[in-house]
Amino acid sequence: MVLSMDRWAGKVAVVTGASSGIGAAVALRLAEQGLRVAALARRKDRLEELAKKISSKEGKIHPIKADVSKEEDVLNAFKWIKQNLGPVQVLVNNAGIGGNGSLLNGDADDWADVFRVNVLGLCVATREAVKSMRENHVDGHIIHINSICGHQIFNFPESSVYPASKYAVTALAETLRVELNALKLKIKITSLSPGAVDTEIILQNLKKILEEKQILDSEDIADAIVYVLSTPPHVQIQELTIRPVVEAL
Ligand SMILES: NC(=O)c1ccc[n+]([C@@H]2O[C@H](COP(=O)([O-])OP(=O)(O)OC[C@H]3O[C@@H](n4cnc5c(N)ncnc54)[C@H](OP(=O)(O)O)[C@@H]3O)[C@@H](O)[C@H]2O)c1
Known part of the structure; x- marks a missing residue:
């Protein structure tokens, strides 16, 4: 298998949750690889700081303020991308929030927030990206940042509905693959499932x-994204799990 990022040079990638952690590392890496990256998050100042770090001549980061839990924000972001950058070729669904409390004492509004960001935001962004790819006959690539919590339940403090939201991501990746296949589209879908990554989402008690x-x-995950994007057009990495060598949990 010959790995190459050449076909993505100058193309448009959308990365959600690009203001910190994994999303920031991925946005930066893709821009360094020559892609034009639409970087979405609520903290636009962070995205603007990130955009200044690019040293590549071709690649660029375009900061877009968007709350992925609000459908209108996602629609506006994709409208701006269509008008200003062109067809979407890559979508990295990375925006995510952790649980808060437990199932026994948690708050339903907090639970709903987790599903709005981790599940519904991902669905809306995916729908809009695939729409752009189909309109423009693009054999693009959708990557869902899932988690090992999307495949196995751990004794995490305060995880509440987070694992359930990631199990949903596992199902959504496979459902999308089936739908794309039924239409004979050559758009790839990868579920990328990290173990513990040192980012802001890790709770203080878990940090201990x-x-x-x-x-x-986060750079380990950016490496993995480059790997899945580098595969030849007929090869699809369906699920990629990345854990620390010595199990953290
Ligand atoms: N760290 C880990 O151990 C680990 C392991 C497995 C999977 N993951 C997954 O990796 C992804 C990235 O998390 P991370 O670890 O990099 O944590 P992080 O540093 O907290 O990053 C989360 C990102 O999501 C964005 N976000 C949160 N709510 C949003 C909303 N409503 N609209 C738009 N963006 C939103 C945040 O930006 P704003 O706050 O600026 O909006 C931020 O950029 C998540 O899906 C997470 O579940 C993480």
């Missing part, structure tokens, strides 16, 4: 548990 362990960096 992980303190002694060497967990993953």
Whole structure:
């Protein structure tokens, strides 16, 4: 298998939740690889800081303020991308929030927020990206940032509905693959499932548990994204799980 990022040079990638952690590392890496990256998040100042870090001549980061839990924000973002950047070739559905409390004492509004961001935001962005790809006959690539929590339940403090939202992502990736196949579209869908990564989402109490362990960096996940995007057009990495070598949990 010959791996190459050449076909993506100058093309448009959308990365949600690009203001910190994995999303920031991925947006930066794709721009360094020559892609024009539409970077979405609520903290636009962070996106603007990130955009200044690009050293590539071809690649660029375009900051877009958007709350993915609001359908209108996502629609406006894709409208802006269509008018200003052109057809979407890559979507990295990365925006995500953790749980808050437990199932036994949690708050229904907090639970709904997790599903609005981790599940519904991902669905709306996916629908809009595939629409753009189909209108423009693009054999694009959708990547869902899932989690090992989307495949297995751990004794996480305060995870509440987070694992359920990631199990939904596992189902959504496979449902999308089936729908794309039924239409004979050559758009790829990858579910990428990291173990513990050192980012802002890791709760303070979990940080203490992980303190002694060497967990993953956001750059490790950016490497994995480059790998899945580099595969030849007929090869689809359906699921990629990345864990620290010494199990953190
Ligand atoms: N860190 C880990 O151990 C780990 C492991 C497995 C999977 N993951 C997954 O990796 C993804 C990225 O998380 P991370 O670890 O990099 O954590 P992070 O540093 O907290 O990043 C989360 C990102 O999501 C964005 N976001 C949150 N709510 C949003 C909303 N309503 N609209 C738009 N953007 C929103 C945040 O931006 P704003 O706040 O600026 O909007 C931020 O850029 C998540 O899907 C997470 O579930 C993380």
